[in-house]
Amino acid sequence: MSANTIRRTLLALCLLLWSAQIFAWEFDRRTPQFRDEFSYAIFPAPYNIPGIGKGVAIGAGLINIGGSYVDTYGLAITGDVEGNAIGISDIHLISKRLILDIGASRISKAGFGINNSRGMEGDEDPDEFNTAHLTDSVFYGGQLILTFAERRLEFAYQRYTTQARIESIVDSDGKLIAEIDDPMSDEEIIANGSVTLDLTDDRNDPRNGFRVKWSRNFPQNVKEENVEFYTVDVNATAFIPVLTNSTWLFNYFQSDAVVLRQGETDRNKVGNDFTCATGDSVCDSEKDKAKDQIIAQNTYGSASTLGGNSRLRSFINTRFHGAHTRFYGTEFRWNLTDEKERFNIFFMEDLRTAIQIAFFYEYGSVADKEEDLFKETRHSTGIGIRAVMGSGLVYRLDYSVGEEGAETILFFGYPWDIL
Secondary structure (H helix, E strand, C coil): CCHHHHHHHHHHHHHHHHHHHHHHCCCCCCCCCCCCCCEEEEEEEEEEECCCEEEEEEEEEEECHHHCCCEEEEEEEEECCEEEEEEEEEEEEECCCEEEEEEEEEEEEEEEEECCCCCCCCCCCHHHCEEEEECCEEEEEEEEEEEECCCCEEEEEEEEEEEECEEEEECCCCCEEEECCCCCCEEEEEEEEEEEEEEECCCCCCCCEEEEEEEEECCCCCCCCCCEEEEEEEEEEEEEEECCCEEEEEEEEEEEEEEEECCCCCCCCCCCCCCCCCCCHHHHHHHHHHHHHHHHHHHHCCCCCECCCCCCCCCCCCCECCCEEEEEEEEEEEEEEEEEEEEEECCEEEEEEEEEEEEEEEEEEEECCHHHCCCCCEEEEEEEEEEEECCCCEEEEEEEEECCEEEEEEEECCCCCCC
16 A cells, blocks of 8 residues: 555545544534525626636526525626526425536637646746637536535535537737637536535535535546546635634645546657648647647546636636646635625625635645655735625635736635635
């Protein structure tokens, strides 16, 4: 048995024993975990996601329709990303036990940076990344949640289908590198399972306790030339109450790719659909980088990434990736208000529960080989402000700095909740 396996086994046993002890404390919920107060909203929602872009989404939602638990929403997105989304959530197939969420989205315009380096070496400047432009891409599916003990224990299964079309690739100056006249739809089925143990005082806005989530994906219809692998993620957060009603968080996250079968690694057989004109040295260089990326992916697989709106927030989205990921973070959430004040204006009705300022520090590493983790690391330090609503919505503005500069994030939801 390897040393890493022994460490993981001991960690699992410690978590199990600690969880059993916390259960013995009868950790009470601060508020009801299933709320049926009606709320609604029609509002502009500005967004700013490093590496994706900025713009404004126009959202509309009905929360707890007709005194039920069912929510529905619609979203129209403008700016660097254009598209729309609809969804229905909290459909109780069995009241307070079996819950269904379904949704769909269509993206008509979006761009994302092409990062040809793996690990933490950072041999490329993000400002020099080429950009792939998406068009007419769709995403649809849903999840089924089995929940117990006021949502303290949950089992979930998600299944989604994505169809992405890349129409062109441009360099950092906007110069066209490659254009696809009739982009094919690259369809992928995403299936995930997860178990969440939530021993906190509140599911939406925890201030005391411990939460851990284990998840893995299930490979679907993997082509023979591609690597077949699955990813196991563990996300654990401790919430320590401080002052009157504020919270200090400590988060640990790890992600590991487990390869079942390697894909094609013969350099002469990969990346041949990327064609270049004779003598086009720029295109030839990009083709070589693409081949390196394909071979590494087909050898090691990929774990969850660092960078973006959740972990290492001073770096662009998916900035660092490899077969193994480790992350530590701490955040102090200072609640300026602790109220349950209902407001009703012509475009929004909800229950405001808290306004908070956050101070955070994050530290992480990725590598293709586990023994190379933390040979290179990156960090982010920052401040944020949030508005927490009784409906479960969290409006978040974060500003963070790190080795590659500063980033501003305007988004929904708490960080670290996203795997």
